[in-house]
Amino acid sequence: MIEHGSLLVSWLGYATIRIEGGGLVVYIDPGRYGVLDTHNGHDGDVVCVSHDHHYDPDGIRTVSKSDATLVLFDGINTHRIDRPVERPVDLPYEIRTVDTESDIAVDAAIVRTTAAYNKPNGPHVRGDGTPYHPEGLGCGYHITLCETTVCYPGDTDVLDGHDRLDVDIFCPPIGGTVTMDRHDAADLAEALDPELVIPVHYDTFEAIEANAAAFAEALEERGIPVEIDP
Numbered sequence: 001m002i003e004h005g006s007l008l009v010s011w012l013g014y015a016t017i018r019i020e021g022g023g024l025v026v027y028i029d030p031g032r033y034g035v036l037d038t039h040n041g042h043d044g045d046v047v048c049v050s051h052d053h054h055y056d057p058d059g060i061r062t063v064s065k066s067d068a069t070l071v072l073f074d075g076i077n078t079h080r081i082d083r084p085v086e087r088p089v090d091l092p093y094e095i096r097t098v099d100t101e102s103d104i105a106v107d108a109a110i111v112r113t114t115a116a117y118n119k120p121n122g123p124h125v126r127g128d129g130t131p132y133h134p135e136g137l138g139c140g141y142h143i144t145l146c147e148t149t150v151c152y153p154g155d156t157d158v159l160d161g162h163d164r165l166d167v168d169i170f171c172p173p174i175g176g177t178v179t180m181d182r183h184d185a186a187d188l189a190e191a192l193d194p195e196l197v198i199p200v201h202y203d204t205f206e207a208i209e210a211n212a213a214a215f216a217e218a219l220e221e222r223g224i225p226v227e228i229d230p
Contacts, residue, residue, distance in 0.1 A: 002227050004169055004196050006146035011229040012039060014204040015054050015155070017171055018063075021146040024108050028141050028152050031059015033204050044068050046106045047093075050116065050154045051138025052076055057086040060093075069094045069106050073113075073139045100139045114140040114165070116154030124157060124178055132178040142167070151192075152200065158184050163191035170194040173201030174215050175208025182215040190222050197226040 001010045007021040013035030017028040026046045030036060032054065041063040048071040049055050055076050064070075070088065074097040078087050088095055096104065100115040116138050118124040118131035125131050133155045140154035142165060151167040158180050170192055172185035179201060180188070189197045197219055202210035212228050219226040 002196075002198060002229055005148055007148050007150070007169070009150060009169060009171075009198060009229075011171070011198060011200045012036065015050070015152070015173070015201045016059070017150075017152055017200060018044075019143065019145060019150050021148070022108055024145060026109055026143055026145060027063045028143075029054035030063045031056030035059075035204070036062045039063070046071060046109050046111070048111065048141050048143070049073060049076065050141065050152075051133070052081050053133075053138075053155065055081065055085060055088075057091060060091065064093060066092070067094075069096060071096050071098055071104075071106060071111055073097070074099055075136055075138065098139060102139075108145065110144040112142040112144075114142055114151075114153060114162070115159055116140040116156035117159070118155075118178070119157050119159075122157050124176075124180075151194075153180075155179050155201070158188050162188055165192060167192050167194045168196070170197045171200045172197070173208075174199040174210045174212065175202035175204075176210060177207045179208075182210050182212075182218070186215060186218045186222075189219055189224055189226075193224070195225065197224060198229055199226070 010018040015029035019026040027044045044063040102113045117135040150169045152171045173179035174182040216226045
């Protein structure tokens with residue numbers, strides 16, 4: 001758990017981020033690959049899910065209060081998910097849907113979204129040339145709580161406009177293969193000049209293994225504060 005100003009931010013593994021401040025707890029992309037097996041959760045007021053790959057009803061139930069609000073990307077399609085999952089409408093929570101240009105208030109949190117995808121002509125494509133995350137599959141989240149903005153850009157390449165975001169705490173994916181790698185994330189962090197960088201979405205499985213220490217060193221050389229959440 002990392003304390004920054006009025007917020008406590010934790011990376012719980014894979015893409016799961018917990019943000020606490022002002023009596024509110026926000027989760028982004030909770031669950032999968034056992035990252036919540038030892039988590040005592042049930043404290044989430046707002047739970048945000050970016051796309052199909054991170055839609056995990058078991059994870060949502062683990063972190064959510066009984067009166068939690070789910071913020072789901074409107075393109076989530078359970079028929080496209082290659083594992084058995086409950087439909088969002090069958091979950092016992094209020095649901096609000098977002099696209100890639102949303103700006104909504106949920107309790108005391110301001111939840112904004114950004115585009116998140118792999119470029120068709122970029123390095124993060126399958127063997128047949130199709131992107132792992134085609135445009136329209138998901139979104140990134142830009143969440144303001146206690147006047148501090150936390151940005152997780154989602155499963156994405158660095159896209160036009162990312163470098164113009166107003167960000168206090170930046171949580172980029174650094175695992176490569178299916179998202180930006182640590183080098184691209186470091187360049188984007190330098191452009192954003194946030195107060196703190198906390199890398200996420202790496203080392204969960206072989207395809208997204210990354211050298212987090214080298215990422216931190218690269219940022220420190222550029223004068224950008226960074227913390228690795230163990």
